Amino acid sequence: MAVAKPIVSISPYVRHVPQGIELEEIETIAQNASEMLVNVRESMLAPHPRKRAPVFTTSQVASLCRIDRKKVNYYWEKPDLQLPQGTVLPRTREFTLAEAREWVTKVGPFPKRPPGVKGKKIAIGNFKGGVSKTTTAETLAQGLSLFGRSVLLVDLDPQASLSALNGILADSEVSEDQTILPLIYGEQSSLEYAVQPTYWDGIDLIPASAALFSAEFFLPFKQSKDRGFKFWDVLNTGLEPLLDKYDVVIIDTPPALSYVTINAFMAADGLIVPTPPSALDYASSTQFWSLFTDLARSMKTIVPDLNKRFDFIHVLLAKVDASQAATHAVREWINRTYERLVLPIEIPTTTVTQSASTEFGTVYDISKYEGSNKTYQRAREAYDRFAEMIDQEIFALWSAELEAR
Incomplete structure (x- = not known):
């Protein structure tokens, strides 16, 4: 009697064996991505390959x-x-x-920075990407500049998104010597060498590039060789000579707890943490504060007499989509968790902000919005209120410093 052969079934999900990629081939992918970004930027900004300020x-x-x-x-x-x-x-x-x-x-009615007080440094931080960190840095700088402030942007993220928002492509237009790296390596004592103007009057920029990754290896290496080296104070020292020139220095940090991020936090007078009211972003934010706590404990262990105090720490509700059913519930979680740290301002997600971001811009870059004026005003007013609140706090801090003398 013949024995029937078993039927071998092949899962319909197995279509083909994926093509392997050698490590060396990553360079080709990176090159293609870089070239495409150049093409996209030039097409988005056509007929002007460089960004132009609004009128x-x-x-x-x-x-x-x-x-x-x-x-x-x-x-x-x-x-x-x-x-x-x-x-x-x-x-x-x-x-x-x-x-x-x-x-x-x-x-305008905005008071000037009093003589004898220095500019304030604000770090924008969160250890999760996609929370509107870079947009917050850029729009805050633009908003403050429209109050007459002189602003310096410092891009510390190797992805260089803040540089891109200012019309500068890191891959092709930023050399290592134009970033903070010469300061990190000890070749420069002030960051003045790296400052360059932007398309936006009143805002200067220290750009970033992928080369910044090397700082994560150099700083701990230097610390291991030189016990007197203060790896956490390099950025603060480099910014100090610039604080007489600028009213505000805004630092965009990498989405990770890195040596560069530590430098930003230790240099900052104030910290702003953008947090979208979504469940995943809320969960991620709890990790941010947990890691931040570990950092604080580690710093006190390394430097027992370290006396670090922030003038303010704010949680900013960003990318708020009121149409999402979960938004209200997560907003409540955030308010109950962070209480007084939460700013009474929300940055909404609108078609205005979405269309502006696809063109490497912000709501402030728009001279005339082609869509609903009501939608534009809603987005613009939120950023205006945010910038004005921060400006008022900065001036209050300046005034308090004068009174304390």
Whole structure:
């Protein structure tokens, strides 16, 4: 009697054996990605391969200065103020960003930094990517600049997203000597060498590149060889000479607890932690604070007399999508967890912010929004309120320093 052969079934999920990739082939992938990014940027920003700052109408300048539209006519006829006249158009005038900022400085209600006090350093941190950390850094800088502040952005993330938001591609346009690395290596004592202007009047930048990964090896190596070396204080020392020039230094950190991140936190006067109200981001944020606690304990062990105090730590609800059913519940978790640390401001997710990000920009980069003005105003007002609250806190800190003398 013949024995039936067993039927060998092949799972329908097994279509083919995946193609292996040698380690050396990663370079080809990286090169293709870099070339595509260049093409995407140039197509998005066409016909101008470089980013251009927005322009402002007379009404917008009046709004920035917190004055009535009619008062603009009154002020520009006062020769003693020497205010920019803008460019005359058929039905209005158009002002460049630099001109608008000059109006804000001369006519706006924002008090200047008192003589004798230094600029404040703010780190934007979270150990999870995709939480709007870089966008928070950029929009805060832009918002503060529209209050007349002089701002320095410091990009510490090897992914260099903050540099890209300023129209600079790390792979092709940033050398190692233009980053913080010469300071890390001890070749420079001040970061002044790395500062470069941006397309946005009032904002300068210290860019990043993938080469920053090497700092994670050099700093612990140097510490092991030199017990007197303060690996956590390198960035702080390099920024110190710049604090007379800038009102605010905003530091964008890598999404990890690294040696560079430690430098940023130890240098910062204030810390802002963007946290979207989603369950996964909330869970990740608890790890951030846990690791941050471990860091604090380790630093006190290494340096028992270390006296580090933040002027403020804020949790910022970012990428808030009110249409999501879980948003309300997670918002409550965040408020109950962090209480007074949570800012009374939420940054919404809108079509405005989404379209701006695809063009390597922010809501502040938009001169005229083509969609719903109501949607644009909702997004813009949230960032304006955020920047104004931080600006008020910074000025209060300056005032307190003067009173304490």
